[in-house]
Every structure is written in C-alpha cells, then in structure tokens.
Amino acid sequence: MKVTVWNENRHEQTSEEVRAVYPDGIHNAIASFLKDGHDVRTATLDEAEHGLTDEVLENTDVLIWWGHVAHEEVADETVEKVKNRVLDGMGLIVLHSGHFSKIFKTLMGTGCDLKWREADEKERLWVVNPSHPITNGIGEYIELEKEEMYGEHFDIPTPDELVFVSWFEGGEVFRSGCTFKRGNGKIFYFRPGHETYPTYYNSGVQQVIKNAVNWAAPADRARPVYGKAQPLETIKPK
Amino acid sequence: MKVTVWNENRHEQTSEEVRAVYPDGIHNAIASFLKDGHDVRTATLDEAEHGLTDEVLENTDVLIWWGHVAHEEVADETVEKVKNRVLDGMGLIVLHSGHFSKIFKTLMGTGCDLKWREADEKERLWVVNPSHPITNGIGEYIELEKEEMYGEHFDIPTPDELVFVSWFEGGEVFRSGCTFKRGNGKIFYFRPGHETYPTYYNSGVQQVIKNAVNWAAPADRARPVYGKAQPLETIKPK
Amino acid sequence: MKVTVWNENRHEQTSEEVRAVYPDGIHNAIASFLKDGHDVRTATLDEAEHGLTDEVLENTDVLIWWGHVAHEEVADETVEKVKNRVLDGMGLIVLHSGHFSKIFKTLMGTGCDLKWREADEKERLWVVNPSHPITNGIGEYIELEKEEMYGEHFDIPTPDELVFVSWFEGGEVFRSGCTFKRGNGKIFYFRPGHETYPTYYNSGVQQVIKNAVNWAAPADRARPVYGKAQPLETIKPK
Amino acid sequence: MKVTVWNENRHEQTSEEVRAVYPDGIHNAIASFLKDGHDVRTATLDEAEHGLTDEVLENTDVLIWWGHVAHEEVADETVEKVKNRVLDGMGLIVLHSGHFSKIFKTLMGTGCDLKWREADEKERLWVVNPSHPITNGIGEYIELEKEEMYGEHFDIPTPDELVFVSWFEGGEVFRSGCTFKRGNGKIFYFRPGHETYPTYYNSGVQQVIKNAVNWAAPADRARPVYGKAQPLETIKPK
Numbered sequence: 001m002k003v004t005v006w007n008e009n010r011h012e013q014t015s016e017e018v019r020a021v022y023p024d025g026i027h028n029a030i031a032s033f034l035k036d037g038h039d040v041r042t043a044t045l046d047e048a049e050h051g052l053t054d055e056v057l058e059n060t061d062v063l064i065w066w067g068h069v070a071h072e073e074v075a076d077e078t079v080e081k082v083k084n085r086v087l088d089g090m091g092l093i094v095l096h097s098g099h100f101s102k103i104f105k106t107l108m109g110t111g112c113d114l115k116w117r118e119a120d121e122k123e124r125l126w127v128v129n130p131s132h133p134i135t136n137g138i139g140e141y142i143e144l145e146k147e148e149m150y151g152e153h154f155d156i157p158t159p160d161e162l163v164f165v166s167w168f169e170g171g172e173v174f175r176s177g178c179t180f181k182r183g184n185g186k187i188f189y190f191r192p193g194h195e196t197y198p199t200y201y202n203s204g205v206q207q208v209i210k211n212a213v214n215w216a217a218p219a220d221r222a223r224p225v226y227g228k229a230q231p232l233e234t235i236k237p238k
Numbered sequence: 239m240k241v242t243v244w245n246e247n248r249h250e251q252t253s254e255e256v257r258a259v260y261p262d263g264i265h266n267a268i269a270s271f272l273k274d275g276h277d278v279r280t281a282t283l284d285e286a287e288h289g290l291t292d293e294v295l296e297n298t299d300v301l302i303w304w305g306h307v308a309h310e311e312v313a314d315e316t317v318e319k320v321k322n323r324v325l326d327g328m329g330l331i332v333l334h335s336g337h338f339s340k341i342f343k344t345l346m347g348t349g350c351d352l353k354w355r356e357a358d359e360k361e362r363l364w365v366v367n368p369s370h371p372i373t374n375g376i377g378e379y380i381e382l383e384k385e386e387m388y389g390e391h392f393d394i395p396t397p398d399e400l401v402f403v404s405w406f407e408g409g410e411v412f413r414s415g416c417t418f419k420r421g422n423g424k425i426f427y428f429r430p431g432h433e434t435y436p437t438y439y440n441s442g443v444q445q446v447i448k449n450a451v452n453w454a455a456p457a458d459r460a461r462p463v464y465g466k467a468q469p470l471e472t473i474k475p476k
Numbered sequence: 477m478k479v480t481v482w483n484e485n486r487h488e489q490t491s492e493e494v495r496a497v498y499p500d501g502i503h504n505a506i507a508s509f510l511k512d513g514h515d516v517r518t519a520t521l522d523e524a525e526h527g528l529t530d531e532v533l534e535n536t537d538v539l540i541w542w543g544h545v546a547h548e549e550v551a552d553e554t555v556e557k558v559k560n561r562v563l564d565g566m567g568l569i570v571l572h573s574g575h576f577s578k579i580f581k582t583l584m585g586t587g588c589d590l591k592w593r594e595a596d597e598k599e600r601l602w603v604v605n606p607s608h609p610i611t612n613g614i615g616e617y618i619e620l621e622k623e624e625m626y627g628e629h630f631d632i633p634t635p636d637e638l639v640f641v642s643w644f645e646g647g648e649v650f651r652s653g654c655t656f657k658r659g660n661g662k663i664f665y666f667r668p669g670h671e672t673y674p675t676y677y678n679s680g681v682q683q684v685i686k687n688a689v690n691w692a693a694p695a696d697r698a699r700p701v702y703g704k705a706q707p708l709e710t711i712k713p714k
Numbered sequence: 715m716k717v718t719v720w721n722e723n724r725h726e727q728t729s730e731e732v733r734a735v736y737p738d739g740i741h742n743a744i745a746s747f748l749k750d751g752h753d754v755r756t757a758t759l760d761e762a763e764h765g766l767t768d769e770v771l772e773n774t775d776v777l778i779w780w781g782h783v784a785h786e787e788v789a790d791e792t793v794e795k796v797k798n799r800v801l802d803g804m805g806l807i808v809l810h811s812g813h814f815s816k817i818f819k820t821l822m823g824t825g826c827d828l829k830w831r832e833a834d835e836k837e838r839l840w841v842v843n844p845s846h847p848i849t850n851g852i853g854e855y856i857e858l859e860k861e862e863m864y865g866e867h868f869d870i871p872t873p874d875e876l877v878f879v880s881w882f883e884g885g886e887v888f889r890s891g892c893t894f895k896r897g898n899g900k901i902f903y904f905r906p907g908h909e910t911y912p913t914y915y916n917s918g919v920q921q922v923i924k925n926a927v928n929w930a931a932p933a934d935r936a937r938p939v940y941g942k943a944q945p946l947e948t949i950k951p952k
Contacts, residue, residue, distance in 0.1 A: 153462035629938035
C-alpha cells in the first residue's frame with residue numbers, strides 16, 4: 001500500500017524540546033514504523049503545494065495527518081483536493097491536534113472543539129470495541145505515562161464506530177479512537193501524540209496506526225452512478 | 239416555536255406550470271400549514287441577505303430549506319451564519335433538491351449526489367422506524383401519485399436515524415427521511431417536493447413536516463465548555 | 477405518565493449497611509423523586525408475580541429496574557411479559573447491576589459482562605451528547621464522591637446513542653449512559669447506583685432519571701402491519 | 715476458512731417443486747460455490763444434534779443459516795451453543811426466512827417480524843453502502859426476476875450498517891442486507907432465497923455471500939477481561 005505521512009513540521013523547527021523528542025520530525029518517526037510492508041513517503045507544510053501535489057495524492061492509498069499551530073496556512077485548494085480524494089476512496093488518519101485541521105473540519109461539518117490541558121497526565125486508552133480490526137494485537141488498554149489531556153465534549157458527529165475511550169489522570173474522558181465514512185473514504189481519528197512526548201515510539205500506539213492503515217485502505221467495491229437516470233425497463237409507458 | 243421557511247422562489251417566477259401548482263410560492267404553501275401552532279415567517283433568495291439577517295436567524299428555532307436551480311447564488315457568508323446557528327442548536331429541515339444546497343453539503347461533508355428521473359412516477363415512502371416521533375400519525379406509508387424519482391446511491395454520511403425509505407414505480411429506492419445531529423442542531427432531510435407536483439398539499443407530507451419541526455426544536459440541554467481547562471481538584475501535584 | 481419502579485429489594489433485608497442508606501428500599505427512594513408529575517408505583521421481587529401482574533404492566537408507561545443478587549429468581553414468564561411490553565412500546569430504564577438482569581440480557585442478545593471493583597472510588601459521568609434530552613439540566617458532568625467502579629469492556633451491542641461516559645479514580649472508563657430501541661420500546665441503561673452509596677439522593681442522578689422517564693415514554697407513532705400482505709393495486713396481473 | 719452451511723432441509727423432502735430447483739438441497743447449492751477457497755461442510759436439522767456438535771461448532775469460522783418451516787424443532791441447547799460461539803467470535807450469515815429462526819431472534823432481542831407475499835415479483839437489491847466490502851464486485855444493484863416479497867416494517871434493532879435495500883415490483887421496500895455485531899461475532903442478514911426460486915444460482919447473490927463470509931471471519935482482536943478487577947497502580951490507598 002502507498003502511505004503518505006503529512007506533518008506540519010513547525011514545532012520541530014522552533015522548539016528545542018520537540019526536536020529532542022523527534023529529531024527527524026514527527027513525520028519521519030511515523031514513516032519509520034510503517035516502512036516495513038508499505039511504500040511510505042512524507043510531505044510537509046513548507047514544501048511546494050505542501051508536498052501534496054496531484055501526483056502524490058493520486059499515488060496515496062492512505063494519508064496520515066498531523067498539524068497543530070499552522071492549520072490556517074494550509075491552502076484551501078489543497079484541502080479541497082484532499083477532500084475529493086477521500087470521497088473517492090483514499091483512507092485518512094487524523095492524529096491528535098489534527099482535530100482542528102481544515103481537512104477534518106470540512107469532512108465532519110462540525111466545530112470539532114474539545115477541552116485540553118498540558119499537565120503531564122497519565123492517559124489510558126481503553127478498548128471499547130474489541131472485535132474491531134484496529135484493536136488487533138492491543139491488550140485491554142494502552143497506557144501513556146505522560147500526555148496532553150483532551151476532554152469531552154468533543155464536538156464531532158456521532159462516529160460510525162467508537163473504538164477507544166481515554167481516561168486521564170486529572171479526571172476527564174475522551175472518545176479517542178473514532179471511525180467515520182465519508183463518500184467512499186474511511187477516516188480514523190486517533191487522539192494521542194502531543195509533540196513534546198515520545199508517544200509515537202510507543203509500541204501500542206504504533207500498532208494502532210498500523211492497523212488503521214490496513215483498515216482505511218481503499219476497498220474493492222460497488223460503483224454507483226449519479227445524475228440523470230435512464231428509465232429502467234419496467235417504467236410505465238407515458 | 240419560531241419557524242422560518244426559506245425558498246429559492248425562482249421556478250415560481252419563470253414557470254407557468256409551477257405557478258399553477260404554487261401560486262404563492264412553495265414557501266407560502268409550507269408556511270400555511272405550519273401557522274397553526276407556530277410563529278412562522280418566510281424568506282427567499284432575492285430578498286436582502288436572502289431574507290436571513292442576523293435578526294431573523296437569531297429568532298428562528300427551526301429553519302426549513304427548499305432550493306434547486308440557484309444553490310450557487312446563496313452567499314457563502316449566509317451559509318456560514320446558518321451553519322453556525324445549526325451548530326448552536328437551531329433545527330434544520332432540508333427538503334427535496336435541497337440535498338445539493340451549500341448548507342446541506344457543508345454540514346454533511348460529502349458530495350450529496352444521487353440519481354434522478356422526471357417521469358411522473360408513483361412514490362411510496364415506507365416507515366422503517368415506526369416509533370420515531372417524526373412518524374406520528376402516519377400509517378405504514380405515504381403514497382404520492384406522481385413525483386420525481388430520486389435513487390440510490392445517495393452520497394451522505396450514515397444517517398443517525400433512518401425514518402423513511404421510498405419506493406419508486408420505475409424500480410429505484412431511496413433513503414428519503416434521514417436524521418443527523420451536527421453540534422447541538424438536529425437536521426432532517428425529507429425527500430419529496432418536486433416543484434411541478436402538488437406534494438406539499440398532501441396531508442401525510444404535511445404531517446411529517448409538522449412532526450419534524452417539533453422534533454428539531456432546540457432542546458434544553460447540557461452546556462459543554464471548550465478550550466483550555468483548569469485542573470480539577472484531583473490533578474496530581476507537579 | 478404511569479411509572480413502575482421495580483427493585484429486587486434483597487440487600488435492604490439482609491444488610492444493615494444498605495438499610496442505613498435506603499431505609500425504605502431503593503424503590504421508594506427512586507419513587508419519591510418521581511412522584512411529582514407522575515403516577516408512580518413500586519414492585520419488588522418477593523411480591524406475587526414479582527409485583528408485575530398483567531394489570532400492572534398494562535398500566536405502566538415506563539418501568540425502572542434495579543436488581544443485583546437475585547436475577548435468577550425472576551421468573552422466565554415475567555421476563556417474557558416485560559419483554560413483550562417493551563417491544564410493544566413501554567419504556568425501560570435499567571439501573572446499575574441490572575446490566576446482568578434477565579430482561580436486559582434478553583433485549584440485548586449479548587453477555588452484558590463488564591469489569592468491577594468496590595473501592596470507594598470517585599466517579600465522574602461526562603456528558604458526551606449534550607443536545608440529548610436526557611442531559612437536560614445537567615452541567616458538563618455529574619460527580620459522585622464514592623461509587624463502585626464499572627470498567628470497559630462492557631459487552632453490549634453498539635448503543636443507538638451514547639450519552640454519558642464515566643471516569644473512575646482507579647483508572648477505568650465506562651459507557652455509563654446508553655440508549656437502545658427494541659421494537660417500539662426505548663431503553664436507557666444508566667450505570668450509577670451501588671446499594672451501599674447514597675447515589676439516588678444525588679440531584680444530578682435524579683435529574684437524569686427524570687429526563688429518561690420523559691424520553692422513554694411511549695410515543696404516538698406509525699403502526700406497522702406484519703404478516704401476509706395483500707397485493708397492492710400496482711401488482712402485475714399473473 | 716472453515717465454513718458450515720446449515721439448512722433445515724425440509725422443503726426439499728416434501729416438495730417436488732423445491733427439489734426441482736435444489737435437487738441436492740439448498741445447503742449443497744450454497745456449499746458448492748464456497749468450496750473454492752474455503753473448507754466447507756454442511757449440516758441439517760435431522761442430523762444428530764442438527765449436525766452442530768461441539769466439535770463442528772469449534773471448527774466453524776463462519777456459519778450460514780437457512781430455515782423456514784421448522785424453526786421450533788431446533789433444540790434450545792443447540793441455539794444456546796451457537797449463540798455462545800457467535801459471542802465468542804464465530805461469524806453468522808442468516809438467509810431469507812432465517813429472520814424468524816431462534817438463533818437470529820435471540821441475538822436481536824426483537825420480534826423480527828415483517829410483511830411477505832408470494833407473487834413471483836421482481837426484486838432489485840440496491841447498494842446503499844458502496845464502500846462496504848460486502849458489495850465488492852457488485853454493480854449498482856442485483857436483479858432477481860422472481861422472488862418472494864418481504865416488506866417493511868422489519869422489526870429488528872437498528873443495524874450497525876445497512877448495505878442493501880430491496881425494491882419489489884408490488885410496491886414494497888426492505889432493508890435486505892444488514893450487519894450487526896454481538897459480542898465478538900459479526901452477523902449479516904441477507905434477504906433473498908425463497909425455496910422455489912433459483913436465487914442461490916444467481917452470480918450476484920453468490921458474490922454477496924462470498925464477500926460476507928470473508929467479512930464475517932473471526933478477527934485478531936483485543937481480549938477484554940471481565941469480572942472483579944484488581945486495583946490498578948494508581949488506585950488511592952484506603
């Protein structure tokens with residue numbers, strides 16, 4: 001499968017602390033554990049067309065999205081192209097603060113707001129849908145020693161499937177693994193991954209992202225036809 | 239309740255055939271059967287701000303939307319305002335060719351395409367969710383002697399609730415009554431109502447729209463808080 | 477509305493500790509805050525037919541169910557009658573350890589198992605569906621100083637609507653407010669209410685149960701007909 | 715994969731007309747097109763333990779179920795065993811009049827009733843979920859020249875996913891392809907297959923059943939633990 005990992009890649013330029021955790025950028029950290037089995041490339045905000053040219057998008061089966069401080073800098077034309085590819089069947093995995101990205105918000109139709117706190121809190125992501133393929137190989141929960149807290153209410157449409165619910169040390173919960181279908185595309189939102197924590201080195205988090213890539217792959221499927229329809233043979237004579 | 243019926247009101251200006259069916263416009267035909275029990279006003283495309291000023295929107299509990307040939311003429315600013323009101327709790331009932339309106343598409347996140355044919359076909363709208371309040375007073379189905387056909391696949395997200403499925407004489411089916419929540423707003427898409435047929439005079443169709451207005455009314459409800467969260471009392475000392 | 481509160485009423489007979497909290501039984505504690513506005517009666521396991529005669533069931537719009545140690549003593553005939561009433565439109569609110577009752581399990585079709593711990597843990601029930609009428613008047617969450625923990629995975633079918641998710645001090649989460657439709661009946665499962673804690677005196681818990689009674693009331697609705705169908709008029713001649 | 719095709723196999727014994735269509739029984743007709751790629755066996759009502767011994771069930775990944783006139787003759791013990799296997803992860807495909815089988819009804823929790831008519835009507839099964847893997851290789855619809863009509867309302871819980879909706883010549887519609895999860899098991903209800911028509915020789919119907927077998931296969935997955943829970947490390951000291 002052809003996977004493109006998109007990263008805003010700004011924190012890595014401006015923060016020593018983030019660079020210490022992800023010296024090659026979050027995109028390369030994610031790409032590295034997907035390379036075994038997939039054809040993986042990366043793309044970042046500051047590349048031409050944000051690295052998401054027509055040619056790249058046409059050759060992407062599943063797109064992974066990480067963004068945070070520069071959502072507004074992503075060109076509307078690119079968002080439109082990515083959206084069209086999702087509706088046409090490309091899988092999309094939106095990570096952490098990508099909840100506020102233009103692409104996620106336009107596919108959801110809601111504000112996508114939530115509650116947050118940076119306080120080095122423990123997070124446990126509990127499996128609430130244990131027969132879902134995205135949980136393959138995961139135990140009852142994934143534990144992250146320190147993460148940013150995201151709390152309910154998370155302003156999204158009702159997910160098609162709820163896979164994980166997070167517990168946070170400070171007293172909040174969050175629907176942290178949610179699937180959605182839009183057009184022919186499958187979308188998975190996965191909460192963890194604040195830039196100052198080594199979350200993408202966690203083997204459980206990696207396993208979920210690997211599973212999600214497999215789950216979100218474009219499917220062989222029925223091909224509907226839209227628009228003006230010819231009369232089927234039984235239509236009554238006029 | 240305060241109900242605003244919005245109509246593009248273009249066919250009525252240009253087509254003798256449509257004017258014969260709806261001499262006062264589709265908006266007034268719908269408003270007339272809602273007036274008993276609600277505070278109803280109408281608004282149309284060619285009014286200033288399409289008749290949807292801030293003051294009107296602030297004073298609307300449920301907005302009904304009919305549009306067809308001029309979706310592109312609705313200003314993006316108005317669409318944005320309507321969307322924000324829906325997310326804040328205003329009910330929205332989208333009728334027939336409103337499936338392709340900007341407001342419906344932006345709330346759904348999908349293409350909202352479908353299959354259609356104008357061939358004077360009989361339509362039966364079967365109740366598939368008989369305990370839903372939108373079916374109150376409806377028998378097993380509503381029958382319309384002649385309607386435009388809409389056929390699957392209808393490119394929408396999975397509805398939160400499926401209430402009606404239509405049968406058409408020519409051989410197609412359609413999910414013709416669908417509910418969605420977006421933010422705090424309830425949305426009902428209801429298929430019938432081609433401009434050349436007297437559909438909005440049908441008592442079953444009128445009953446469904448009346449029920450839907452009651453169902454979509456803004457609810458008393460919990461009030462979530464978004465954004466940066468204060469530590470709750472149990473947060474661990476740092 | 478006619479509400480029947482059913483309680484196993486065994487802990488109250490055998491435990492001094494429980495009697496200290498609910499001297500008149502859990503059923504009367506619940507009945508007392510519903511009496512303002514509803515016609516409320518109670519029924520308990522040790523009454524004839526468990527207090528659920530045909531006459532009582534016929535005159536019940538919403539049934540509330542609390543059971544724990546004696547699920548197996550509920551007669552299968554009674555369970556069958558209650559199930560038939562639910563399918564016919566009676567609302568059902570299942571509380572706490574009622575997750576393992578015969579009536580809940582037969583309506584769900586699954587094992588309904590979960591994880592539990594009695595350790596005087598704080599519980600926060602977060603609203604995840606703030607426009608749902610069951611959350612009317614609730615803030616962002618309900619906090620209970622001490623409760624029994626219930627943890628995921630909760631082995632139920634995917635709820636039609638998820639309304640509350642609980643956080644527990646010890647590190648678990650739970651889908652603690654879930655709606656289901658079965659036949660024409662609406663079902664709400666609500667987690668809190670261990671017999672040794674004063675949970676049913678909490679104003680938030682009371683508000684949710686009041687809201688749920690209103691939500692679960694039998695609706696005016698469509699009346700489907702089942703079985704052998706007469707040919708509709710368009711059926712082709714043979 | 716190990717597939718068991720269960721058939722009541724009574725019409726084939728008593729009806730010349732059915733025997734003419736399915737000389738080796740419906741079970742063998744279905745088994746024959748699944749044999750390429752799967753390890754397939756058959757089982758029938760009149761075998762010892764209905765052919766569903768512990769050994770057979772333990773060695774079945776996906777069970778296909780066809781029954782009609784003898785639902786009541788299936789032993790409750792067998793139904794209980796099959797249910798437990800489904801909850802443990804075995805896939806289940808319920809065909810046509812199996813909607814009234816004990817196993818389907820106990821997994822659904824509802825009456826599972828519907829409307830029917832035997833009048834040699836044309837059926838079109840329209841795809842309403844074109845990116846679902848069960849539609850792989852199917853065009854926009856499957857057409858069956860003559861079938862028994864099944865009409866709404868179909869008294870089932872809201873399906874997790876709706877895949878097909880049928881159109882019938884006489885004027886009815888039906889949710890004819892529905893998925894459900896119960897415990898760890900995936901269930902697919904698929905409507906067509908009246909015993910007097912050659913439905914299971916239709917290539918589209920065969921393709922759907924093949925797809926459904928693949929879809930319903932037991933998944934690698936998370937393994938929840940139920941019952942009394944040990945304190946996690948953060949539980950507060952008492």
